[in-house]
Amino acid sequence: MTDSGSELDPYLDYLSLTIRTFNQLMSRIPGSEIIYRYIKSSHQNDPFRTLLELLLVFFVIRTWRQSRTRGDFGPDQSFLKLTEKVDELIAEWEPEPLVEPIPVTTQSLSRPPIIIGIPDVRPKILYGEPALRFVESSEDEATIDPKDIRTVTNLASINFAGLIGDERVKLRAIEQLRRSGVGSCGPPGFYGTFDVHMELERDIAQFIGLPSSIIYAQGFSTTSSVIPAFSKRGDIIVVDRGANFSIQKGIQISRSTIRWYDHNDYNSLERVLEQLKLEEIKFRRKLTRKFIITEGLFECDGTLCNLKKIIELKEKYKFRLILDETWSIGSIGVTGRGLTEYFGIHPESVDILVGSLATSFNSGGGFCAGSKEVVSHQRINSAALVFSAALPPLLATAASETIKILSEKDGLQRFERLRKNTEVFREILDEIVEEGLVDVPSNRESPMVHINLRPMIGKSVSSSKRPSSSSSDTTTTTATMTTTNATSRTTNKRNTNASSVFEEHERILQTIVDKSVLEKNVLITRTKKVWEQEIDPPLPSIRICLSAGLGVDEVSSSGKALVKVIREVLNFN
Template sequence: MDVVMAFFRNIPGSAILVGYVRSRCETEPLFFAVELMLVFIFLRYICARSYSYNLRQSNSISLTESEIDELIEAWTPEPLTTALTPLEENALKNLPIIVGPTGPRCMLQTGRTVTNLATYNFYDFAGDDRIKENAIKVLRKYGVGPCSAPGFYGTQDLHMDVEAKIASFLGTESCLLYSQAFSTMSSIISAFAKRGDVIVADEACNYSICNGLRISRSKIYWYRHNDMEDLARILAKIVKDSKTISRRFIVTEGLFDIVGDMVHLPEIIKLKREYKFRLILDESNSIGVLGRTGRGVTEAYNVDISQVDILGGSLSGPFAAAGGFCASSREVVEHQRINSPAFCYSCALPGMLATTAGASIGMLQAQPELLSECRSLIAALREQIAKSDWVISTSSHLNPVQILVFKTDVINSEKLDIIEQEELLQAIINELLSRRILISRLKCVPPVLDTTLKHNEWLHRPALKVSVMTGLSKREVFKAGLAIRQVISKIMRQKQN
């Protein structure tokens, strides 16, 4: 023992350690005991023998190669998707394929010429010779596409020209072009809203917006469709219950894609100013349609566009092009050039499509009478639909796309569920196609895909989509509306019998 102690005293720093131990034992013996226990646990952990799990332990099951092969052959993987329903099979079987340009009258693959009431080419810009000639010139000069993202040498001078033209048309400070319409709103929302932020959205918003809400991972609140009292209630509750500082947004559409009605923009702007929220507005269906000159819902309500913090939309409808845009302040636009996923990682919009959008805007500005002509055709169609005993239009009287749903009393009296309604609508479409009239059915992503948003109360109603375009005469639209009304009555009476 004396030898051990002598050896210990010869270790440098041993006197300090002994003094520390004596001091701790005299002043704080309990804490010293805890420290000593922790040191012991640490040394025990360091000195413990490491081990690995043995896959061939005695309790494991050994299989021969033949047994493994039998199990693999007997195993059936879960299918990637469910089988098609009879309704889906019927819709795919009767899917019309257009041969040639999409115009007021188009040729189907079957060889039949039909009256086209299933297009967003409201002013027939897609078939205008001046726009086609301009697109050919751009194609020869710039090629078929930039083959690169805008931030990686995909931006061309014509992109900047079209962005400036759209900004001037709308009256905003700046504008940004997207190469795909669907991803525009999804990327706009996710570029600004993040985890911890708050978004209040109309429950009837389109799937592109819902996708952006999911990507943003923000806290989502839904207000009843176009119900300003419910919106005010939710905004007040958020402000009252808020304990942290976060960015807050209201998200809605100008013309709702799956309902067809128009947003109550003045009331929303009043509420967003009162409760200090920012407004993100999707004008995909209202730009080029609403307002005296087609500038959208802000012009229709005579609202200063600066009251809308972020405005997005599509160029693939009445402007006969592709892609989308975001128009806002310079800071908002420049932020997206380096933070918007769809802008940063998608190939830039082909030049001929960008200039087509710019040329279409120019033609609409030069011919504002096109808007009046289109609205007269809408009125002619709605006049016939209003006489139907079975369906009603939920669309605005200014919307070229009329959404037709079964009346509530018809649904109740006939006891129609969702599937039966969809089947009847598809039968109506098929019968009209046999009469050389082309219309479509409202198709939405199944609500089950939106479960991550914790919102399953509001479901779209099965509906027909009937659109008008200025290439058709008022008489043609009137006759088509009459045929639609007659076919609906025929199909419904067949069901009753």
């Protein structure tokens, strides 16, 4: 035993020396004592725990080395090898385009003008072939021939008060631009709110006559965000079938129960409200929020809603009213304060009033006015307000300055001129309406005028100018475009016959637009819609926007020129 012990002594001495040397080296490393104490306390007479931690350390080291050394090539690569057949299928696969190509008919009808400078009442434009050449030319070759520039009377731009290009508004916007820059750089709830935003909210509330208001950065998103902020799943919304696209999207997002009533038919509205009342009693429904949603001045045809009748019904059946005054604020009423002023109704009778700053207020964005509770609820519950950057300060300043102008004597005179221009223009259009050439459904006091072709007129022009399409059925237009089944309102497809009638009407209307611009220097436009997405698509039309910036003589000459063009196109000279 002594001999064997003496034989192992050198090995034990070497092991002891190695351990002492290792301990000395470890003690020189900063923080080694902390690691030693951790290992000692972690061991706790439990070798399995120590073994598990060692395995985890080795696993981390191995994973780290693999992530740094693995490559696309070499014997150790871990990528799946595909068969030749799969490679061939991948090579043959053609992905669908992210955006569908524009149909040929849409391209042929799309002839937007290029406006040179400010789109005021007498702008300079490029139209037709010169505009197309300019758009399709490269950046180096993009030049404008002065001979192609024409000055036109602008009946297309939304400029009811005639303040587009006003020097007072422009100077105030430039001052604000130099003070705060271009954008707001954040949502209103964070650091995107400027003093001019709060001033504009006070100006809007004071102009309309309501306790409070709130502004949005996008006009379209205003209505489509306000509706779902108040109406949720299980709530009830009753909507006019002529409601604009923004309202349609808002009620879809809300996921509420939707009931439709016929456009501007208040007997239909009362029947729907009465039916809902009976259903509540029959099925013992829980108390829920109920809204009536309509427009003041309808975008689809220029008609006015009967606000007195709607308020009477909403109070009778205990509904709240959301009124979209996008087109009526700044155009209807003695001082341009919208439908409440027109009917002599106090604005507080409307629970939620929404509108746009882009129609008559020379700016961008939108607003919602109402009680302080209605406004404060939106600050944390309206998606467009919470998740979008605030309105640029220069646009807020421009809107405030416009409201200031409209509130003074100058504004009153502008609305008087606007009403006079509207009256003169409608008297001129009465000639072709009485002759049976067109329909003008718009209210006689509306500065936005829609001109529709009568179905049989469209058919006769189609058969005389395009014999190949004479077989298209136009007698079913009314039936296909106006359906009484409420469930069909959720579909986005129209009957094939109605689609062909729409396309034919749009071709004829575009011909009228082209001749009006090229031969008479009167700029007008078709109503632009994505028909497939409209719940109840309105008839194609020419939309005229009259302006207080035009003189009566200009309106009269433009109206007579338009009537002459319509007669020529429809072959009624």
